[in-house]
Amino acid sequence: MSDQRYWLLKSEPTAYSFTDLMAEPNQTAEWDGVRNYQARNFLRDEISKGDWVLFYHSNTNPPAVIGTAVVVRSGYPDNTAWDPNSDHPDPKSTPENPIWFMVDIKGKGALDYPVTLAQIKADPRLKDISLSRRPRISVHPITRMEWDIILEMGKEM
């Protein structure tokens, strides 16, 4: 709790959108289905309750940060991995030896305006953002400065 951290989580809106999150009871949902080891390590080891989250829509036009959320439960085993009826079953992961982890997040609010990937890439202050440097990971740490800049951009036309 003492070390406030900031993250960017990607989701394909056709699979799960920010609107879906805000429609959940208490605007809270499990962030499950991550099946990438680097992202898993962040979820298991680093994301903590109370951390802030930028919710990013990927594989859509345009890709953009669309809202904010807060982590309400730190990393714990992703039980959808051993549910054969889930969208992302992985029989190698078991309750005794879980491979995959998830967190719970609570949606806070949409930005006034989405901040597009093009805007992020065009801003020299954001040239080092993990989103640009490490494509295809669904969990990115961001800095407080990057958080502030993107939220500010989300209030402007």
Next chain:
DNA sequence: GCCAACGTTGGC
């Protein structure tokens, strides 16, 4: 829908 980037798998 194309395809670049990169992670994962599996033969050897």
Next chain:
DNA sequence: GCCAACGTTGGC
């Protein structure tokens, strides 16, 4: 443990 083949992500 190397690395080619294959699969996936995700911008465009």
